[in-house]
Every structure is written in C-alpha cells, then in structure tokens.
Amino acid sequence: MPEHEAEGQHGSPTWEVRDFLRRRREQIAQRWADESLFRAVFTVSRDEAVEAGRAVVEALAEVAGTGRPENPAAAGFTTVREQLGRMGAARARAGLTPAQISVEVDALRPPAVDLLVADFPDDAPAGFVRECTNALTALMGTLRLVVMETALNEGEAMLDRQRLQMLEVATPVIRLWDGIVAVPLIGTLDSARSQVVMETLLEAVVTEQARFAILDITGVPTVDSLVAQHLMKTVQAARLMGAECIVSGIRPAIAQTIVHLGLDLGTVVTRAGLADALGYALGRLGAGIVNAAPRGAEPR
Amino acid sequence: MRTAEGVEACLPIRSDMDLMWVRQHVRQAAARLGFGLVDRTKLVTAASELARNTLVHGGGGQMESARVTRGHLQGLRLAFSDRGPGIPDVDRTLSDGYTTGDGLGLGLGGARRLVHEFAIDSRPGAGTTVTVVSWALRPPHPREEM
Ligand SMILES: Nc1ncnc2c1ncn2[C@@H]1O[C@H](COP(=O)(O)OP(=O)(O)O)[C@@H](O)[C@H]1O
Ligand SMILES: [Mg+2]
Numbered sequence: 001m002p003e004h005e006a007e008g009q010h011g012s013p014t015w016e017v018r019d020f021l022r023r024r025r026e027q028i029a030q031r032w033a034d035e036s037l038f039r040a041v042f043t044v045s046r047d048e049a050v051e052a053g054r055a056v057v058e059a060l061a062e063v064a065g066t067g068r069p070e071n072p073a074a075a076g077f078t079t080v081r082e083q084l085g086r087m088g089a090a091r092a093r094a095g096l097t098p099a100q101i102s103v104e105v106d107a108l109r110p111p112a113v114d115l116l117v118a119d120f121p122d123d124a125p126a127g128f129v130r131e132c133t134n135a136l137t138a139l140m141g142t143l144r145l146v147v148m149e150t151a152l153n154e155g156e157a158m159l160d161r162q163r164l165q166m167l168e169v170a171t172p173v174i175r176l177w178d179g180i181v182a183v184p185l186i187g188t189l190d191s192a193r194s195q196v197v198m199e200t201l202l203e204a205v206v207t208e209q210a211r212f213a214i215l216d217i218t219g220v221p222t223v224d225s226l227v228a229q230h231l232m233k234t235v236q237a238a239r240l241m242g243a244e245c246i247v248s249g250i251r252p253a254i255a256q257t258i259v260h261l262g263l264d265l266g267t268v269v270t271r272a273g274l275a276d277a278l279g280y281a282l283g284r285l286g287a288g289i290v291n292a293a294p295r296g297a298e299p300r
Numbered sequence: 301m302r303t304a305e306g307v308e309a310c311l312p313i314r315s316d317m318d319l320m321w322v323r324q325h326v327r328q329a330a331a332r333l334g335f336g337l338v339d340r341t342k343l344v345t346a347a348s349e350l351a352r353n354t355l356v357h358g359g360g361g362q363m364e365s366a367r368v369t370r371g372h373l374q375g376l377r378l379a380f381s382d383r384g385p386g387i388p389d390v391d392r393t394l395s396d397g398y399t400t401g402d403g404l405g406l407g408l409g410g411a412r413r414l415v416h417e418f419a420i421d422s423r424p425g426a427g428t429t430v431t432v433v434s435w436a437l438r439p440p441h442p443r444e445e446m
C-alpha cells in the first residue's frame with residue numbers, strides 16, 4: 001500500500017477515518033444493529049445484524065485506506081456488495097421506495113460520525129476534525145450509492161427471474177388420493193404452457209391410474225376464450241384417457257367475466273375450491289371418507 | 301383527482317409476450333383509475349381478446365391507452381390497431397361462434413359485452429382498429445390491491 005507522507009503532525013483524514021473504523025468497529029456495528037435498516041433486514045437475530053455491521057465497517061475501512069472514499073467501484077466494497085444488495089432488495093420487497101431506502105442507509109451516518117468526533121481529544125485542531133468528518137461523510141455517501149445500485153440491479157434480476165418463472169414454472173402434479181390427481185395452474189396459460197400442462201396431466205393420469213384430475217386455476221390471472229379453449233381441450237383429452245376433470249378455483253370476478261364472454265364450459269364440472277373438488281371426486285369414487293363422522297354417520 | 305400518469309401508453313403487439321404486457325398495463329391503468337376488481341378483470345379480458353386478434357388476425361399492431369373523463373367519471377380508452385387484411389363483414393364477425401381460424405369465435409362479441417363502449421373501424425385491405433372504453437363506475441379507492 002503506497003504510504004503518503006502525512007501533512008503536519010496528523011495523518012491524512014481518510015487514513016484517520018480508516019484507523020477509526022478499525023478501532024471502533026464493534027461499537028459502530030452495535031449502533032447500526034439498532035438502526036431501522038439493520039433491524040428490518042435481520043429480524044430474527046440481533047447478533048446477525050451486528051455481524052453484518054462489522055463486515056460493512058471493515059469494507060468501509062478498506063475503501064478509506066485507498067484514499068478515495070468517493071469511489072463506489074472500490075475493491076473494498078466487493079466483499080460486502082452482495083450482502084448490501086440483499087439488504088437493499090429486502091427493503092424494496094418490503095415496499096420501500098428507493099428514496100426511503102436511501103434515507104435508511106443515510107441514517108447509519110450520524111452514529112458513526114458521533115463516535116468519530118468523540119474520539120478526538122479536546123485540543124485536536126478543528127480543521128482536521130472537520131476534514132475527517134467530511135471524509136467519513138463522503139464514505140457513507142458512497143456506501144449509500146453502492147446499496148442503491150446493488151439493490152436496483154438485484155431488483156431487476158428478480159423481475160427477470162419472475163418473468164421467466166411465469167412462463168416456465170414447473171407444472172407439478174399432486175397425487176391427492178388414490179386415483180385423484182391435482183394440477184395447480186399458476187401464471188399465464190398461453191398456448192405453449194397449455195401444451196405442457198396437458199401433456200403433464202395426461203401422463204399423470206396414466207402413471208397414477210387416476211379416475212379424477214383437478215385443474216385448479218386460482219393462480220391464473222386471466223381466463224379469456226383461448227385459455228378456456230385450452231382448458232376444455234385438456235378436459236376432453238383426459239376424458240379419452242378415462243379420467244374426469246374438475247376445474248376449481250374460479251374466482252368470482254373470473255366467473256362473471258366468463259359469463260359475459262359467452263363461454264359455455266358445458267359439461268365441465270366446476271367447483272369453487274380445491275377442497276370442494278376433492279370432496280366431489282371422493283364422493284364419486286365412493287370412498288365415503290369425506291363425511292366419515294364418529295358414530296357411523298352415513299355419507300350423504 | 302387522479303392523473304393520467306401510468307395510463308397513457310402505446311404498446312406493441314407483436315408476440316405472445318407482448319400480450320402479457322398489454323394485460324399487465326391494462327390491469328394497472330384500470331386500478332389507477334379506480335376500477336373495481338370485477339370491472340378490471342372484465343376490461344383486462346376484453347383487452348386480451350382484442351390484442352390477440354390484432355396479433356393473430358391482423359398480423360401484429362399496437363394498443364394505445366388513454367384516460368378519458370365525462371363529468372366526474374373516469375374511464376380508460378383502449379385502441380387496438382393493425383394494418384392487416386381488415387374485416388369484410390363486421391356484423392357477421394361480431395356474432396358468437398364465427399371464426400375464420402380455429403378459435404372459439406367469441407373474442408369480438410365477448411369483448412363487446414365486457415366493455416361499455418365498443419367500435420370497429422375496418423377497411424378491407426387497409427387494416428382494423430377496435431376501440432373500447434370502460435368507465436370506473438365507483439368512487440376511486442386509493443388503497444386497493446392491484
Ligand atoms: N384485427 C382483425 N383483423 C382481421 N380480422 C379480424 C380481426 N379481429 C377479428 N377478425 C375476424 O373476426 C373473426 C372473429 O374473431 P373472434 O370473435 O375474436 O374469434 P376468433 O379469434 O376466435 O376467431 C376472426 O376469426 C377473424 O376472421
Ligand atoms: Mg379472437
């Protein structure tokens with residue numbers, strides 16, 4: 001590390017800040033653990049918050065050691081960049097706007113500056129104290145930038161992942177009972193996904209020897225005529241394989257829309273919820289378990 | 301008074317993915333204008349039908365979305381336009397079950413029943429524009445889920 005000759009009897013302000021951060025790492029981390037940013041992210045354990053705080057202080061010390069506290073690309077941030085991003089992203093997920101997150105990060109500055117000022121002897125030259133607090137303030141400003149930048153990137157990556165998931169989410173077939181399978185449909189049912197759903201379901205009907213297949217559409221945001229057409233094709237195909245389909249999870253707003261659209265689900269059995277659909281299937285299977293009550297009550 | 305922010309837009313309709321964005325936009329714009337859950341679902345479904353027609357029958361095009369007002373009422377106007385083959389017989393096309401493709405033939409007629417105002421402007425060979433308007437018929441509720 002290149003050592004510059006100190007001016008006067010004091011070191012450079014940024015080095016002073018570096019030494020302060022290392023010296024007071026524990027105290028700063030303790031104070032930060034009580035600030036809303038750390039409290040909100042590390043809800044389970046305060047120790048974890050302190051631990052994270054220590055790592056951030058150490059990173060800041062390293063950046064200060066380079067003499068360029070205003071550099072957000074400083075290598076010192078790499079070790080904590082992921083963690084900072086996760087913290088920012090966690091706050092964004094909690095519904096905070098970037099401006100609110102920025103305020104939370106900025107709230108970490110005063111406790112650190114207070115500790116720094118308290119560390120100077122009474123006779124320390126005022127000019128030098130000010131330079132040091134300025135350096136620390138600049139450093140904390142850079143930290144804020146890094147959090148925001150990382151959180152934004154993280155947020156975008158998350159959106160991209162969600163977008164992909166909407167299209168590619170696995171179509172799990174759940175075996176609810178002997179002879180009864182269910183497929184919870186989630187996301188956009190475009191032609192490509194409908195094809196996957198149909199194939200997966202038909203396969204399950206064969207391997208599970210299912211007599212009933214429940215298609216739950218609670219997670220499908222829009223049921224237009226194409227989605228309905230896909231559903232009906234799936235129902236017909238399952239019927240050919242010897243399984244009866246039940247469509248469940250038609251929300252009230254969707255039901256009204258289907259009526260206005262003029263869709264006739266015709267012979268398709270529908271039930272409000274997955275439980276109702278299962279009840280129907282069990283009843284038809286004659287399992288008689290749905291209403292199996294004590295004292296030998298007969299199933300209705 | 302609510303503003304047109306996030307409501308005025310022009311979205312391309314060139315792929316299945318674009319249809320998803322169209323639905324997403326209409327859902328959010330309608331929520332901003334105070335549409336209730338049922339009215340919002342109806343409008344999104346109508347938009348889905350019309351946008352798919354623009355894509356499948358019109359060969360692609362765009363949707364323009366705008367806020368409209370009438371007295372105290374706020375509404376959303378959506379215009380779906382393409383430069384495709386056009387519709388020779390609009391009345392017949394509007395009847396349920398009529399299709400030249402392999403759809404259910406419910407898109408146009410269904411969309412008309414799902415909105416408050418509906419107009420088709422089509423010239424054979426020059427393209428088609430379907431414009432719909434729906435009004436938020438209840439007072440805006442600022443904290444409703446989107
Ligand atoms: N934008 C358009 N351009 C050309 N023809 C259209 C357009 N929109 C609808 N049509 C015609 O109207 C018919 C009915 O449309 P629709 O009711 O949505 O049913 P579907 O899309 O299932 O065929 C279509 O088959 C097509 O011939
Ligand atoms: Mg159609």
